[in-house]
Amino acid sequence: MATRASGRSTREAIRAAASRLFRERGYARTPVRDIAALAEVNPALVIRYFGSKEELFLETMRLTIDDEPLLDVPIDRFGERFVDVVLSSEQDIRDVHLALVRGSGEERIAERLREVHEDSLVAPLRARLSGVDADLRARMAAAVVGGLLYSLWIVGDHALESERDVLVRRYGAIVQDIITPET
Amino acid sequence: MATRASGRSTREAIRAAASRLFRERGYARTPVRDIAALAEVNPALVIRYFGSKEELFLETMRLTIDDEPLLDVPIDRFGERFVDVVLSSEQDIRDVHLALVRGSGEERIAERLREVHEDSLVAPLRARLSGVDADLRARMAAAVVGGLLYSLWIVGDHALESERDVLVRRYGAIVQDIITPET
DNA sequence: GTCTATAAGGGGATAGAC
DNA sequence: GTCTATCCCCTTATAGAC
Numbered sequence: 032m033a034t035r036a037s038g039r040s041t042r043e044a045i046r047a048a049a050s051r052l053f054r055e056r057g058y059a060r061t062p063v064r065d066i067a068a069l070a071e072v073n074p075a076l077v078i079r080y081f082g083s084k085e086e087l088f089l090e091t092m093r094l095t096i097d098d099e100p101l102l103d104v105p106i107d108r109f110g111e112r113f114v115d116v117v118l119s120s121e122q123d124i125r126d127v128h129l130a131l132v133r134g135s136g137e138e139r140i141a142e143r144l145r146e147v148h149e150d151s152l153v154a155p156l157r158a159r160l161s162g163v164d165a166d167l168r169a170r171m172a173a174a175v176v177g178g179l180l181y182s183l184w185i186v187g188d189h190a191l192e193s194e195r196d197v198l199v200r201r202y203g204a205i206v207q208d209i210i211t212p213e214t
Numbered sequence: 215m216a217t218r219a220s221g222r223s224t225r226e227a228i229r230a231a232a233s234r235l236f237r238e239r240g241y242a243r244t245p246v247r248d249i250a251a252l253a254e255v256n257p258a259l260v261i262r263y264f265g266s267k268e269e270l271f272l273e274t275m276r277l278t279i280d281d282e283p284l285l286d287v288p289i290d291r292f293g294e295r296f297v298d299v300v301l302s303s304e305q306d307i308r309d310v311h312l313a314l315v316r317g318s319g320e321e322r323i324a325e326r327l328r329e330v331h332e333d334s335l336v337a338p339l340r341a342r343l344s345g346v347d348a349d350l351r352a353r354m355a356a357a358v359v360g361g362l363l364y365s366l367w368i369v370g371d372h373a374l375e376s377e378r379d380v381l382v383r384r385y386g387a388i389v390q391d392i393i394t395p396e397t
Numbered sequence: 398g399t400c401t402a403t404a405a406g407g408g409g410a411t412a413g414a415c
Numbered sequence: 416g417t418c419t420a421t422c423c424c425c426t427t428a429t430a431g432a433c
Contacts, residue, residue: 072399073401075429084428133316145370174364177365179361182357185324186324186327186331188328191353259416266409267410
């Protein structure tokens with residue numbers, strides 16, 4: 032095999048392959064060799080560049096939610112919009128989330144999951160809430176959204192996958208009820 | 215080591231050890247050897263009795279929810295009671311559920327998770343509901359309860375672990391809102 | 398910067414004696 | 416029914432040549 036391009040692009044090729052395979056098959060079921068093969072790179076390089084498989088996993092399984100669509104929405108429609116954003120597939124929130132959940136037997140992966148849950152689900156909700164129970168309400172709403180992801184992707188609840196619009200509306204209503212302070 | 219008791223009790227010892235370790239450490243992080251050690255039994259016997267590690271896992275990670283407390287409760291308090299039952303630690307619903315979620319990268323374990331989700335969460339809710347949307351509502355409520363478990367145990371959301379009573383009441387209210395038909 | 402070759406360990410599972 | 420001994424595969428990770 033010919034020597035490939037410079038170190039920079041090799042690193043990126045490994046990262047891209049790892050990101051894809053980890054999301055598709057999860058941590059435990061993705062050998063380093065498979066990552067190397069997909070990246071068309073020597074297996075030794077994977078470790079050389081990233082130190083260990085776990086480092087590589089943590090390096091690739093990050094999330095930053097795009098909260099722009101959340102900023103300009105009126106508070107009484109926030110629940111629906113939030114569900115909409117989470118379910119939007121542009122960023123692969125769901126895949127990364129799923130991989131983290133399944134890998135959470137490993138302590139450091141669990142830690143990353145907590146960060147992702149906090150930063151991507153709790154924080155955006157919390158930012159728009161006020162009142163004494165704001166924190167608890169944000170966490171409950173985040174848990175509910177987590178439950179939606181769990182149901183859709185982990186248990187594969189196809190019966191819940193009605194029209195996307197219906198899902199966003201009904202689930203949005205649940206979230207909305209939680210974040211709206213009790214009368 | 216002296217020969218232990220009869221085959222019957224050996225089988226039970228293996229089952230008990232496996233059940234405990236799988237719940238504590240999960241599928242991937244529990245070697246057959248550790249199960250044998252805890253059961254004070256030869257490693258070869260584990261496979262001999264149960265065929266494979268995966269079979270043993272599926273054999274031990276079952277759930278049957280005790281739905282007696284659900285039968286005599288008035289429908290308008292059903293949500294709260296349901297959350298109460300799920301969080302009651304008598305049966306280790308949560309541990310088994312957690313182990314199944316984390317193991318769900320394996321196809322057969324995912325299948326078992328779907329069964330458990332269906333039988334222990336969806337079905338008890340569905341049994342008390344009626345109306346056109348009954349099925350969808352039952353599934354959404356089940357997903358929400360799954361979200362609670364997810365948040366409490368998988369991400370370890372300690373901030374959500376307020377007083378148990380508070381949790382049951384507030385989360386029960388959410389479930390109740392879902393299973394109560396819209397006006 | 399990339400390769401070959403291999404170390405070093407752990408895993409599940411099996412054969413066959415007792 | 417239970418044991419010892421071991422097979423065999425797969426894994427991550429490293430050493431050192433090119």
